[in-house]
Amino acid sequence: MTATMIKEFRLPDLGEGLTESEILSWKVAVGDTVTLNQVIAEVETAKAVVELPSPFTGVVAALHEQPGTVVEVGKPIVSFEVDDAGPSAREQSPDAGVGTAAGEVTAAGGAPAVEPQPETVERKASEAAKPAQREPNLVGYGAVLEDTGRPTRRARAQAAAEQTTGAAQAVPEPAVQAGGQPATERPRSTPPVRKLARDLGIDLHLVPGTGPAGLITREDVQNYTRTDTAAASSPAAPQQGERETRTPIKGVRKFTAAAMVQSAFTAPHVTEFLTVDVTATMDLLARLKGNKAFEGYKLTPLTIAAKALLIALRNNPTLNSRWDEEAQEIIQYNYVNLGIAAATPRGLTVPNIKDADRLSLRELATALADLTDTARAGKTAPSDLSGGTISITNIGVFGIDAGTPILNPGEAAIVALGAVRKAPWVVDDELAVRQVMSLSLSFDHRLVDGEQGSRFLSDLGAILADPAMVMTMV
Template sequence: MTATMIKEFRLPDLGEGLTESEILSWKVAVGDTVTLNQVIAEVETAKAVVELPSPFAGVVAELHEQPGTVVEVGKPIVSFEVDDAGSSNGGGAPVAVKESAGTGSAGDRAAVETSANGAAAPADGVGSPAKREPNLVGYGAVVEHSGRPTRRARVQVQNVKAAAPEAPATADPVVPRQAEAENSERPRSTPPVRKLARDLGVDLELVPGTGPGGLITREDVQNYSGTPEAPAEARGSAAQGERETRTPIKGVRKFTAAAMVQSAFTAPHVTEFLTVDVTATMELLARLKGNKAFEGYKLTPLTIAAKAVLVALRNNPSLNSRWDEANQEIVQFSYVNLGIAAATPRGLTVPNIKDADRLTLRELSTALTELTDTARAGKTSPSELSGGTISITNIGVFGIDAGTPILNPGEAAIVALGAVRKAPWVVNDELAVRQVMSLSLSFDHRLVDGEQGSRFLADLGSILADPAIVMTMI
């Protein structure tokens, strides 16, 4: 008979030091048999929706959190019953998060092993600081071992067993197992109740629990907040006749708000404007669309403007830099990761095209199409949302002419493209109807002097007014 053990999977850091994620849905149920790397859940970080693959092959023993619950990194989310021989990746290649290429540190506790009867059993190499447990997005330092716990590890486990109190003969059926294991610093409640408390702004430390064993119930939170329980179908939206709708600030919206506040009050913004006759650019765009070499490619004013930004940066590199406050250094980038602001159903995101300066116009067109399609589908990965060096926001698609865009945190500049409109324009001392566009450039005045910002904006305007001028810049 093959021995089995329980392996606990903890929520990993899905990139960029994110501290929490919301469980959107489970793709498995208790009792389901799963294979290695099978998608078991869909979670939303502050940046993107990510599919979590299973780091083990076995049977789902317990789902620790319910959909809609915001879980802190390092907290257990699911337990598996696996063969004692080990059904994880066994120290092989790292398990990759689908749609995510970021690196994270789910802590050395991404996967924790316990014996089938609930007693702690050390994972390979427990007690050795040189060994780190595998997590979803990478591995720490790995050392060879025999697979048998060291004497130190066995002593640690024995001490844990000796110190742990005996479990009661009967368990409270209302309280999930993870709630029973929580320490005294966290009030006893279920995940849905904790979510309700967060939504209502209630501190559970102040709420007296009336449930079994002092458990805080949904009614306790409602009574404390003075908010009556809404019917299930009305939760999360305004009931008929109400004059307000309250939506929890979380996920992408929460991250974007925090990032914009940080940027606005950290980097001294300066915004300059330039209105340009882009008739020649629009004529070039029409010719390219009719060219067989560009057949099947999606070409828009944004495509040409993005290429123009990349060319203008060659003579104005200060706009492609970062202020490193911690090290008191200015970081000058020799590459361009071009961010494109994208409006999605869950809020504003700014994914970026890596090494965009190395792409041809056709390659840039493909990258822009893939970026926008992925963003609208909510599948942008954390790695695509980090590492940008300069950004573009295309407000012209909303019929807006100009604005004062806020810098994406960590970047020195952002360009806003206005709508292309027909307008009277002086050409060779005569009035003519031309296609014009307004450009708005915001930059960090710590990194970019007024002259540098003005020269970049003038170069960008010159390219869009006369695309042939590019021949003098490259």
């Protein structure tokens, strides 16, 4: 009979030194057969939503975390029952050197695994002195793992129990007082559910459990929240509802908040403003849209402004640099990774277009469209959210004229585009109605002085006011 073993998959480091991720959804259930590289879960890091592939081929034995749970890197999230191909299974199997299994539970026909032989114990003891290794996996590197050998009989029994229930072990059932009121013991639930209730300000004693033996599930807490809110707003049941709503700070919003605070209190910000007559640019945009060479390309004022920024940057390279506090150096980039601020359902992200300075206008238009669509779908890769050198944000789409944008951490400058509006403007000493836009430039005064920032903003404005000015700058 074929022997099987239980292997755990620990949450890997998904890049950029992130320490935790939130389980958004499981794509598999206990008992499902999965193949190597099959997507088993969708998780949200502090930067993006990532699909996790399976490091094993086998059967899902247990899901250790519920959707909505924030899990630290290195913690087990799912267990698999895989075939044991013999002593060389780790080297020969598809998951060799890929998984992050913390332990193996071996069984043949349900019989207990054979205890390790003395020489095995001696070998493990000699290997214990070696430096801990970070095991590679399909999407990054996991936490430092320590080889502790085969689990004890108690651990094997616990793994078997998790395989049966498919959920984390619940706390003991509390006593019940007369009249059905709960006693002082906490209700039966799992740690992630208790955390959710705590974040939402809900007393678990008031939530009826629908799980096994009255276990309170995540769905029970969410249903209680919806029921309580509906009852509070219903005219037929005039109850005193909650006067405030609490939302856990996590994911993209948590990362953005931390990054903005760090930037605001680390880099000395200076913001300058310039209002420009962009009538010529809007005329150019209309002509390009009617040009067959640009048929099928999405062209917007942001497309033209981004190209103008890249051109103006050539004569003002100090705005494409970074302050390295640790090395006490100023790093000037000889390439431009252009960050584009994108509003998404999960919060503000700033993915960047790699080597944007090498792209033609049509290539830039395609890159902008792809970047925006991917960001709004929450599918931006972590690598696309790092490494930016300068950013641009289009606040004009919200009808805003100007603002004081905060620098993306590690960058020297950010430009905000205001709304394009018709306004009275003096042209050749006569008053005329023109299309006008305000530009806002924030820069790090450690890297960019007032003259450099002003020259860059002036060059950017000159291009947008008269696109033919590009001929004098390239």
